[in-house]
Amino acid sequence: MKSFHKSPWLIHYxxxxxxxxxxxxxxxxxxxxxxxxxxxxxxxxxMHADIFCVTGGVNTQNAPIVKQIYDQIPEPKVVLAVGTCACTGGIFKECYNILGGVDQVIPVDVYVPGCAARPESIIDGVVKALALYQEKHDKMVQEGRGLPEDPSLDEDNDVDENASNDDNSSDENASDEENAS
Amino acid sequence: MSEIIKPKRTIIPFGPQHPVLPEPIHIDLVMEDETVVDAIPSVGFIHRGLEKLVEKKDYNEMVYVAERICGICSFMHGMGYCEAVEHIMDVEIPDRAKYLRTIWCEFSRLHSHLLWLGLLADGFGFEALFNECWRIREKVLDMVELTTGGRLISSVNKVGGLIKDVTPEMLKAMKETVIQVEKELKPVANTFLNDYSVKSRLCGSGILTKEEAIALGACGPMMRASGIEVDLRKTGYAAYDNIDFDIITSNDCDGYARCAVRIGELFQSVEIVRQAIDKIPDSEEVSVKLKGNPKGEFLMRLEQPRGEAFYYVEANGTKFIDRFRVRTPTFANLAPLIHTLKGAPFADVPLLVLTIDPCISCTER
Incomplete structure (x- = not known):
């Protein structure tokens, strides 16, 4: 899928x-x-997201929710820790309730420091995340887990309409059979 | 056979991760069909326990922790803490610093209210209006950045005054910005107050009568929208005692009234900044030298964009203060929110949660 690394969807928590x-x-x-x-x-x-932006140093009540959201995002996924607190715990590191950084809970790919992180640096982080995203996607394809590159999305190749029509018709037949039975 | 079937109750969780709110709050909504009959909030998702940091940071460093109670009203949190410690130490800061604090307070109010208006527009699906509000907000933030050095966390306050002064050119630029902002706000305000689709969403939703507002302890714009004239800026902290302004209220008591009050306050903030820049005195110093450590206690109250905030400081004469306690406006407004949620249709819930202008990081600290 070529569109992956061009228009990722973010989820922010x-x-x-x-x-x-x-x-x-x-x-x-x-x-x-x-x-x-x-x-x-x-x-x-x-479930629609590709990149997970987490802010803040994660407290004990929040940790299960961060994990839950991370688990719900389909593979491949990239985690972006936004802000100094998300990177290390920042000024709140010594607080009794702070675990100290998102990487204590889920694996983090890109760290965006700053208090508060500026929009420019967040965008820079997302661009870095895109390269990682492509890498993870390629790895998945090599392992036979992901969708291979779709040739129909290349501008040079013509879309093979017949193939897709055949797929659709066979799907319809299958559903008809199910209904009949 | 006319047996009345009592509708079954279902519980729908709202949050902690919800598209409407950038912050986590969890509300269990007890529903009968499409109507909310009860709402049970649970908080603690952003509790960091920063009040306890007073044991590890001395009273000068604590300013920076106080500023990070909340990123939106960060300037006022820092200022509230500083004013409390200054009262304990019996320090009178220079007049120029007082005026500058007033100006930056109003800039925070401008950007906070614009942010809220944008989120509200997003809440009822008016994306263009959302973008327009945030576009104007960027101008305000630019001016904050130019004069203080930070977009959101400004860190210009210190106990005994300010870290830096502004130049006359900056003051001129600030004045030009607020005039420009006022000009651009007028069509936005017109859309919010007169547009049919906005009115159909806001009018009559989330009624909180005057008596209920008093009984439930609402504060800030939520209270003023129920027709109660309370504004702590009238107590005259910073330089507010030298500035002429009226308290904006509305008697409609609904979501539309809260929107109208906040829009009125935007124009009021512009006016206050203009007055303050006209009246600001010239002086070399914007801070005074401190002697010794604070000893005693003080309760500072000030008017934040969301309402009344308390800062209680108890100091024991050493570098480290004993107790720092904050009560923030959203905490006070949660009880009225739960009241307005009861009986509301499910589709109105995100909108009603937004009308109190929730700031969960303030509430839980």
Whole structure:
């Protein structure tokens, strides 16, 4: 799938941050930075997401939810730790309730430091995450787990309409048979 | 056979991860068909326990922790803590610092209310309005960055005044920005207040009468939208005692009233910044030298964008203060929220949660 590494969908979750980074993640989709023009959408559903943006140092109550969202995101996935708190725990590292960084709970691929992380650095982090995303996807294909590159998405190749029609018709037949039985 | 079947109750969880809110709050909604009959909130997803950091950071370093209670109203949190310690140490900060604090407070209010208006528009699906609000907000943030050095966490406050002064050019640029913002706000305000689709979503939703607002202890714009004239800026902290402004209230008591009050406050903030920049005195210093350590206690109250915030500081004469306690406006507004949720249709729940302008990081600290 070529479209993967061009228009990833983000899911953002606030794992006990001070709100500063969350607002900056949202500010990336605003007219000034406008990442939506590249097809990067801030989605609310983990099952639709490719990149997981986590802010904040993760407290004990939040840890299971971070894990749960991470598990719900389909493979391949990239985790972005946004803000100093998400990287190390930051100023709250000594607080009794803070685990100290997202990497204590789930594996993190890209660290975006800053307090609060600026929209420019968040976008830079997402671009770095895209390269990792492609890498993970290629690895999955090699292992025979992922979808191989779809030749129909290449501009040079013509779309093989017959093949897709055949697929559809066979699906319909299968469902008809099920209904009949 | 006319047997009345009592509708079955179902519990629908709302949050902690929800597309409408950038922050986690969990509410169990007890439903009968499409109507909410009860709402049980559970909090603690952002509790960091930063009040206990006073044992590890001395009273000067604690300013930076206080600023990080919340990234939206960060300037006011830092200022509330500083003013409390300054009262304990009996320090009078220079007038110029007072005026600058007032100006930055109003800038925070501008960007917080614009953020809220955008989120509200997003809540009822008006994406263009959402983007327009946040586009104007960027201008305000630019000015905060130019004058303080930070977009959200500004870190210009210190106990005894400010870390840096602003130049006359900066003041001029600030004034030009607020005038520009006011000009661009007018069509946005018109859409919010007069557009048919906005009105159909907001009018009559989440009624909180004057008596209920008092009984449940609402604060800030939520209270003013129920017709109660309370604004702590009238107590005259910072330089507010030298500034002429009226308290904005509304008697509609619904979501539309809360929106109207906040829009009124946006224009009021613009006016306050203009007055403060006109009146700001010239002086060399923006901070005073401190002597010794604080000893005593003080309860500082100030008006945040979301309402009334308390900062209680108890110091024992050493570098480390004994107790730092914050009560934030969203905490006070949770009880009215639960009240307005009861009897509301399910589709209105995200909107009602938004109308209190929830700031969960403030609430849980």
């Amino acid at each position: 606030d794992a006990s941050s001070c709100n500063g980074c969350d607002i900056e993640v949202l500010a990336c989709t605003m007219p000034r930075y406008d990442v939506e023009r590249f097809g990067i959408i801030n989605t609310g559903n983990p």
